[in-house]
Amino acid sequence: MQSTTDIAIIGGGLAGRMMALAAARAGLSATIIDKAPKGDLEADAFDGRSYAMAHSSVRMLRKLGLWDHLEQVSQPILDIKISDGPVHGTPSAPLLHFDHHDLYEGPMGHMVEDRHLRPALVEMLDEVKTIHYLDKTEIVDAEQEGRYLKLIARDGSDLRAKIAVCADGRTSAFAKSVGIGYEGWDYAQTSLVCALEHEHPHNGIAYQHFMPPGPLAILPLKGNRCSIVWTETKENADTIMSLDERAYLDVLRPRFGTFLGKIKLVGQRYSYPLNLSLARKFVAARTALIGDAAHGMHPIAGQGLNSGLRDIAALIDVITEAKQRGEDIGADATLARYQEWRRFDATALSLALDSFNHLFSSNNPILRAIRTTGIHVIENTPSLKTAMMRQAAGLSGELPELMR
Numbered sequence: 127m128q129s130t131t132d133i134a135i136i137g138g139g140l141a142g143r144m145m146a147l148a149a150a151r152a153g154l155s156a157t158i159i160d161k162a163p164k165g166d167l168e169a170d171a172f173d174g175r176s177y178a179m180a181h182s183s184v185r186m187l188r189k190l191g192l193w194d195h196l197e198q199v200s201q202p203i204l205d206i207k208i209s210d211g212p213v214h215g216t217p218s219a220p221l222l223h224f225d226h227h228d229l230y231e232g233p234m235g236h237m238v239e240d241r242h243l244r245p246a247l248v249e250m251l252d253e254v255k256t257i258h259y260l261d262k263t264e265i266v267d268a269e270q271e272g273r274y275l276k277l278i279a280r281d282g283s284d285l286r287a288k289i290a291v292c293a294d295g296r297t298s299a300f301a302k303s304v305g306i307g308y309e310g311w312d313y314a315q316t317s318l319v320c321a322l323e324h325e326h327p328h329n330g331i332a333y334q335h336f337m338p339p340g341p342l343a344i345l346p347l348k349g350n351r352c353s354i355v356w357t358e359t360k361e362n363a364d365t366i367m368s369l370d371e372r373a374y375l376d377v378l379r380p381r382f383g384t385f386l387g388k389i390k391l392v393g394q395r396y397s398y399p400l401n402l403s404l405a406r407k408f409v410a411a412r413t414a415l416i417g418d419a420a421h422g423m424h425p426i427a428g429q430g431l432n433s434g435l436r437d438i439a440a441l442i443d444v445i446t447e448a449k450q451r452g453e454d455i456g457a458d459a460t461l462a463r464y465q466e467w468r469r470f471d472a473t474a475l476s477l478a479l480d481s482f483n484h485l486f487s488s489n490n491p492i493l494r495a496i497r498t499t500g501i502h503v504i505e506n507t508p509s510l511k512t513a514m515m516r517q518a519a520g521l522s523g524e525l526p527e528l529m530r
């Protein structure tokens with residue numbers, strides 16, 4: 127390991143790498159440390175997800191110089207239509223329709239495929255001299271050394287950093303090692319993810335169809351393609367994943383409906399078991415948590431990565447402010463400003479999505495009545511609907527510089 131850096135980033139997933147780019151833009155050196163081999167994380171088929179990137183996240187991708195690589199291959203999300211219904215049977219007519227014209231900001235966001243986002247990040251990071259990457263490395267201990275934190279790896283080597291940014295995913299091992307605990311629970315649900323080709327155009331519309339075992343999101347990709355996030359109980363998902371492609375599509379079709387014509391699988395199928403994992407604190411001495419390490423939330427509204435980007439943008443703002451004032455960027459007071467900015471919002475969002483999942487993934491007649499009334503109120507209250515759209519597009523609340 128080289129001996130000192132401004133920021134040591136533990137975890138080289140999307141949040142960790144994005145943090146490194148944002149740090150470089152702010153004039154800070156960064157070292158990413160990941161326990162996995164770099165080649166594995168950068169392999170074409172590593173991750174089958176496509177991300178609904180909120181309007182504010184797209185602004186950040188643009189400021190970080192990534193959007194030039196992504197714009198041509200990303201699909202604008204114009205409208206969102208929400209319906210519900212049983213597993214076997216036609217989805218209801220849309221109960222809620224979010225129309226991007228009501229937002230006055232252009233599309234509500236863009237669908238960005240992991241297979242495009244990850245290589246774009248790799249390419250950009252490789253060009254930045256102040257970013258270093260250490261793979262197959264695990265930090266096992268940390269000690270305070272004046273204005274630095276000394277991070278000690280399993281092989282005995284060490285690295286001194288002004289701040290350690292913890293981006294090692296849900297229930298971070300590093301956060302736990304510095305005394306940060308977690309709250310959370312297992313959803314006993316799994317999201318099945320794949321890309322489909324379909325006969326009719328999607329016209330940039332994203333669909334969310336709620337069914338008792340979990341929601342099915344149909345998210346538009348470039349061309350006549352979509353990405354699905356199909357959430358089922360864990361048992362159902364295990365069975366469905368074990369089917370061959372033809373049988374998999376046979377189970378999907380009644381849930382999917384016929385509005386996009388014939389469908390066929392493109393590429394591999396993936397599955398992601400779901401849980402909630404919320405850090406009790408977002409900071410410790412010279413340490414800040416970002417991304418899923420801070421808040422691993424339900425993917426029901428596609429907000430996890432968006433929230434992680436907001437963490438990064440907020441953290442960079444408080445660090446930059448401290449640097450401009452000549453303060454210690456890793457001081458408790460600096461990191462406390464970050465925690466104050468992000469912890470309440472990210473925790474509230476995670477818990478709201480948790481309630482949303484309980485409310486919609488249920489056949490209970492009382493819960494069904496509550497949600498029908500709630501949806502009716504939203505659909506018929508334009509100001510409430512616009513406020514929800516602004517929230518989903520990441521445009522409400524105090525926006526950090528990278529998202530303005």
Ligand SMILES: Cc1cc2nc3c(=O)[nH]c(=O)nc-3n(C[C@H](O)[C@H](O)[C@H](O)COP(=O)(O)OP(=O)(O)OC[C@H]3O[C@@H](n4cnc5c(N)ncnc54)[C@H](O)[C@@H]3O)c2cc1C
Pocket residue numbers: 136137138139140141142159160161162167175176177178179263264265293294295296299300317319355398416417418419425427428429430431432433434
């Ligand atoms: C089905 C599904 C669909 C989703 N769709 C959306 C969407 O549409 N929009 C959206 O905004 N979000 C979405 N999300 C959420 C989004 O995928 C995550 O929030 C995001 O990928 C988390 O990135 P991360 O870098 O924080 O964590 P991770 O991707 O978990 O990365 C953690 C990294 O840390 C490394 N690591 C782990 N332990 C250690 C250790 N001890 N030492 C060093 N390194 C370590 C790992 O190897 C890994 O590289 C979705 C999630 C799911 C499950």
